[in-house]
Amino acid sequence: MSRLIIYGTKQAAAFKGNVNDYDTLIIHSTYHDNPFIDTAYAKEMEDLKKYDEDEYNIYALGLWGIPGGTFFNKKNVARRIKEERTKKPLKQGYFEIKWNDASTHDKIIGYEWVGDDQGYIKIYEEPKKGYPYVGGGDTAGEGSDWNTGAFTDNTTEQDVASLRINFDEDLYARQMYCLGCYYNDALIGVETNYSTHPMKELTRLNYPNQYVREETPDAFTGKLTKRFGFNTNKLTRPVALGMLRTIIREHPERVKDIDTLNEMTTFIKNEKGRPEAAEGFHDDCVMARAINCYIAGQQRKTIQIDNKPLDWSRLPEDLREDYMNATPEQQAYLLKKWGMG
Numbered sequence: 001m002s003r004l005i006i007y008g009t010k011q012a013a014a015f016k017g018n019v020n021d022y023d024t025l026i027i028h029s030t031y032h033d034n035p036f037i038d039t040a041y042a043k044e045m046e047d048l049k050k051y052d053e054d055e056y057n058i059y060a061l062g063l064w065g066i067p068g069g070t071f072f073n074k075k076n077v078a079r080r081i082k083e084e085r086t087k088k089p090l091k092q093g094y095f096e097i098k099w100n101d102a103s104t105h106d107k108i109i110g111y112e113w114v115g116d117d118q119g120y121i122k123i124y125e126e127p128k129k130g131y132p133y134v135g136g137g138d139t140a141g142e143g144s145d146w147n148t149g150a151f152t153d154n155t156t157e158q159d160v161a162s163l164r165i166n167f168d169e170d171l172y173a174r175q176m177y178c179l180g181c182y183y184n185d186a187l188i189g190v191e192t193n194y195s196t197h198p199m200k201e202l203t204r205l206n207y208p209n210q211y212v213r214e215e216t217p218d219a220f221t222g223k224l225t226k227r228f229g230f231n232t233n234k235l236t237r238p239v240a241l242g243m244l245r246t247i248i249r250e251h252p253e254r255v256k257d258i259d260t261l262n263e264m265t266t267f268i269k270n271e272k273g274r275p276e277a278a279e280g281f282h283d284d285c286v287m288a289r290a291i292n293c294y295i296a297g298q299q300r301k302t303i304q305i306d307n308k309p310l311d312w313s314r315l316p317e318d319l320r321e322d323y324m325n326a327t328p329e330q331q332a333y334l335l336k337k338w339g340m341g
Helices: 009-014 039-051 053-060 074-084 169-182 197-204 236-250 258-264 284-298 317-324 328-337
Strands: 003-007 024-028 091-099 108-115 121-123 133-138 147-153 158-165 187-190 212-217 224-228 267-269 275-277
Touching: 039 053, 074 236, 074 258, 091 169, 108 169, 133 158, 133 169, 133 284, 147 169, 147 284, 158 169, 158 258, 158 284, 169 187, 169 197, 187 197, 187 284, 197 224, 236 284, 258 284, 317 328
Parallel strands: 003 024, 133 187
Antiparallel strands: 091 108, 091 121, 121 158, 133 147, 147 158, 212 224, 267 275
């Protein structure tokens, strides 16, 4: 006796048998065939095509495939890797620190850039006077060897520098300190889940602009306590990764760091749908860039000269573009010429 089995999208995607081998009628339908779904659901299905063809083929069209796949838009990531693979950063190296007392290391009084082709810091764009910058940091945790940093221009959200090192956390924090100071006292938020040592080292050195998060209410006052550093949890992690996913889908040119792009090729959704690095791979650079996205809201997006925000309403669009594309020296000249410096 024949059986009638109506396969919806997910069931059809999972069916691997040959229909001729069964005394079975299979009807394959997709959301296109369902007259009862609303326009919002139809749009959700169509939107899958924009950022994940695997999910679109499986869940929207009911074609055979492996659920999961990469988390970030594969085409955009592949294109960016091809574009950046042969490029060199503007400069590469590290910072040599000057201490007030070499024996105690209690205060940084200066730092000097040291060029090194094998250096762990890559500079893609020099800092511009008055511009706001953001630095997200991810520390080495379980199954990871790298402490990383991702710095961006908060007016454009483009990469300006990256840091990737595998030595002690205090040394990592000191390089983050120098990099932050180099970029106009950038807002820095370092992940604190596996270790609070980098954040404590930044605090000990009196870094002036750390990300502040609100946590558990105080037991006596009921007020939310404020702490330095970024906490990756079930609430913040999906948001941070989602923000980075949007950038890769809509503005992939903003990500210039080749290590981050390479990690994105092995950043997948597991069988439960949780985005994570594939077994045997790393996600340190991806997480640093995602944290950068999340904390950027605490940094201003306006350009300030001598603590005064630039009044862009006084300038026509073509002059704003001239300013954005100019060198720091040229910008200073233009501001003086326009009576804004």
